[in-house]
Amino acid sequence: MTARVATLAPTTTRAxxxxxxxxxxxxxxxxxxxxxxxxxxxFFVFLALFGEALAPQDALLQDLNRVSEPPSAQNxxxxxxxxxxxxxxxxxxxxxxxxxxxLVTLIxxxxxxxxxxxxxxxxxxxxxxxxRIADVLLAFPPFLLAxxxxxxxxxxxxxxxxxxxSVTGIAALGSKEVIDFIVVFGGxxxxxxxxxxxxxxxxxxSLREREFVEAARSIGAPARTxxxxxxxxxxxxxxxxxxxxxxxxxxxxxxxxxxxxxGVQPPTPSWGQMINANLDQWRYYPHLVLVPGGVLxxxxxxxxxxxxxVADALNPRQSKR
Amino acid sequence: MxxxxxxxxxxxxxxxxxxxxxxxxxxxxxxxxxxxLIMGENWASEEVYxxxxxxxxxxxxxxxxxxxxxxxxxxxxxxxxxxxxxxxGEMIGNALPVSIQLVLVATALITIVGIGLGIxxxxxxxxxxxxxxxxxxxxxxxxxxxxxxPIVLVTLVLKLRIMQTPTxxxxxxxxxxxxxxxxxxxxxxxxxxxxxxxSVAEILSQDYVRTARAKGLxxxxxxxxxxxxxxxxxxxxxxxxxxxxxxxxxIFVESAFAIPGLGQLFFSALKNNDYPVLTAATIVxxxxxxxxxxxxxxxxxxxxxxxxQ
Numbered sequence: 338m339t340a341r342v343a344t345l346a347p348t349t350t351r352a353x354x355x356x357x358x359x360x361x362x363x364x365x366x367x368x369x370x371x372x373x374x375x376x377x378x379x380f381f382v383f384l385a386l387f388g389e390a391l392a393p394q395d396a397l398l399q400d401l402n403r404v405s406e407p408p409s410a411q412n413x414x415x416x417x418x419x420x421x422x423x424x425x426x427x428x429x430x431x432x433x434x435x436x437x438x439x440l441v442t443l444i445x446x447x448x449x450x451x452x453x454x455x456x457x458x459x460x461x462x463x464x465x466x467x468x469r470i471a472d473v474l475l476a477f478p479p480f481l482l483a484x485x486x487x488x489x490x491x492x493x494x495x496x497x498x499x500x501x502x503s504v505t506g507i508a509a510l511g512s513k514e515v516i517d518f519i520v521v522f523g524g525x526x527x528x529x530x531x532x533x534x535x536x537x538x539x540x541x542x543s544l545r546e547r548e549f550v551e552a553a554r555s556i557g558a559p560a561r562t563x564x565x566x567x568x569x570x571x572x573x574x575x576x577x578x579x580x581x582x583x584x585x586x587x588x589x590x591x592x593x594x595x596x597x598x599x600g601v602q603p604p605t606p607s608w609g610q611m612i613n614a615n616l617d618q619w620r621y622y623p624h625l626v627l628v629p630g631g632v633l634x635x636x637x638x639x640x641x642x643x644x645x646x647v648a649d650a651l652n653p654r655q656s657k658r
Numbered sequence: 659m660x661x662x663x664x665x666x667x668x669x670x671x672x673x674x675x676x677x678x679x680x681x682x683x684x685x686x687x688x689x690x691x692x693x694x695l696i697m698g699e700n701w702a703s704e705e706v707y708x709x710x711x712x713x714x715x716x717x718x719x720x721x722x723x724x725x726x727x728x729x730x731x732x733x734x735x736x737x738x739x740x741x742x743x744x745x746x747g748e749m750i751g752n753a754l755p756v757s758i759q760l761v762l763v764a765t766a767l768i769t770i771v772g773i774g775l776g777i778x779x780x781x782x783x784x785x786x787x788x789x790x791x792x793x794x795x796x797x798x799x800x801x802x803x804x805x806x807x808p809i810v811l812v813t814l815v816l817k818l819r820i821m822q823t824p825t826x827x828x829x830x831x832x833x834x835x836x837x838x839x840x841x842x843x844x845x846x847x848x849x850x851x852x853x854x855x856x857s858v859a860e861i862l863s864q865d866y867v868r869t870a871r872a873k874g875l876x877x878x879x880x881x882x883x884x885x886x887x888x889x890x891x892x893x894x895x896x897x898x899x900x901x902x903x904x905x906x907x908x909i910f911v912e913s914a915f916a917i918p919g920l921g922q923l924f925f926s927a928l929k930n931n932d933y934p935v936l937t938a939a940t941i942v943x944x945x946x947x948x949x950x951x952x953x954x955x956x957x958x959x960x961x962x963x964x965x966x967q
Contacts, residue, residue: 370793473676476951477944478906481924485681485940488928489688589802593910596804597928612804616914620823623812630805638800645796 364650371646377639385435388428396429396606414628429606438587444526446580449533457541471531479528480593486524487599517601525590540572574651581647585640592633608633662959677944682724685937736938741930746938757908757919759830764839765901768847776854799848806841807914825916842911846900853896857889891961898954902947
């Protein structure tokens with residue numbers, strides 16, 4: 338859309354050609370909290386990508402002669418109850434946190450957007466069925482439902498996948514990591530899509546009455562073209578806002594499930610699971626709880642600062658700041 | 659008003675059945691055959707297995723089983739715990755009042771703190787008190803309850819030594835409950851501050867506030883009589899929804915402070931795969947959320963006549 342405006346008005350000077358997205362980027366760059374948040378997030382993305390290579394030790398390596406040692410020059414954050422280097426485990430936890438949160442957000446935003454689009458455009462019984470399902474899902478406390486799904490669906494998913502692995506001969510399908518991630522993603526996505534679907538539905542319902550959609554319909558454009566060429570691009574701003582505001586919550590969800598013991602299973606390093614494993618030791622080894630908790634909080638804080646900045650930048654009139 | 663009440667109740671009942679159905683299906687067919695789960699290692703014979711299925715009524719068709727479960731649940735009978743062999747209804751009956759009191763204390767706290775800070779934010783819009791309060795809100799929103807709880811414990815018990823390690827329930831008006839409620843309310847506080855701030859700031863810029871100023875009313879009476887009365891209806895909605903979702907959040911607080919409430923019950927049932935308890939706790943907390951939504955809608959109808967139509 339930007340390019341088309343520019344070609345239509347070639348004589349205007351650069352200063353006047355402020356596209357909405359460029360103006361939004363400028364507002365984002367001028368927001369100091371958003372920049373701080375973005376830097377925190379970038380730092381953790383770096384850790385997720387290169388943490389394993391940079392870590393002083395293997396995050397899974399146990400040394401039962403050196404269990405629960407205090408912080409020292411060799412182990413900066415000490416060792417955990419199995420003698421693993423806690424600093425290396427914290428670094429490795431960044432990958433789990435960002436991977437789960439990123440994929441969960443991607444799955445639930447895509448699913449919610451599609452369901453919301455179809456629901457609002459088709460109306461009638463399709464809409465009624467989709468929205469009643471969303472109503473039921475939104476009536477549950479989100480963490481409880483996600484934990485409940487994880488607890489009940491783990492064993493059937495495990496059974497299906499192991500049988501699938503033996504049929505296809507792909508052993509990776511039956512591995513613990515794959516089952517973990519499918520159950521955790523599935524549970525969180527089931528909980529997460531309904532909010533996006535409602536948002537998109539209300540957006541589409543207002544857009545479909547607008548003149549440009551009516552014009553497209555009058556020249557005989559098929560429903561698919563209208564939905565994906567006209568309505569969806571105009572709904573991007575609210576989707577981006579919802580995604581950036583919800584990303585912190587996705588990180589929180591992953592660690593909350595791990596804290597409850599139903600998320601990604603050990604020994605895969607997860608901060609929530611580290612807090613869970615060491616919580617009953619908080620009087621003796623407070624750092625084993627406070628360090629993963631602090632890192633987790635910092636990352637969520639980074640996303641929340643950045644997400645608020647994105648929301649403000651894309652939505653200048655309803656600024657929260 | 660009666661029309662609104664009837665319409666809301668007509669959506670409430672199917673929603674409740676939907677919630678119960680989803681939970682029922684997941685817990686009785688997700689983990690596999692419950693009789694096998696109960697028998698576990700003590701597998702006797704096919705005959706014993708079939709008898710047990712009959713005894714638990716698992717040989718009946720699914721809709722019959724669900725109707726039976728729902729009917730009994732309405733009378734407070736959720737079956738027996740796999741682990742403790744106690745009536746689940748009794749366990750919930752003991753735990754739920756504790757959690758609801760905790761949630762209500764937390765709601766009272768964030769009502770006072772959230773609305774207060776929201777008003778201050780709106781009055782000093784975009785100036786330093788507003789910025790500081792915004793920062794404070796985002797920080798409390800970003801610390802997960804299961805991180806804040808150990809931080810509070812380490813600070814109060816180990817560093818300041820002004821508190822024993824908390825265990826058990828000491829009533830709604832004890833300082834242990836107050837601290838647990840503060841931890842529980844930290845996450846939703848931001849929503850209350852922002853809601854209050856936005857609506858107070860919006861109403862402060864209305865014409866009738868200018869009129870009130872022009873006729874010489876004091877700022878104090880403008881704020882109380884003209885602004886807050888109109889600004890607090892949306893905040894009330896947020897508070898109702900928050901009180902609903904906090905029952906789910908209690909799982910993190912109760913496990914850290916060893917409070918014997920619904921969250922603690924859910925937490926231990928999760929560890930032991932005690933599905934009857936998980937199912938009952940999930941249905942009960944979803945019902946609490948739906949009840950509060952209902953209450954919020956009806957209150958809104960009383961406050962704002964336009965909603966009644």
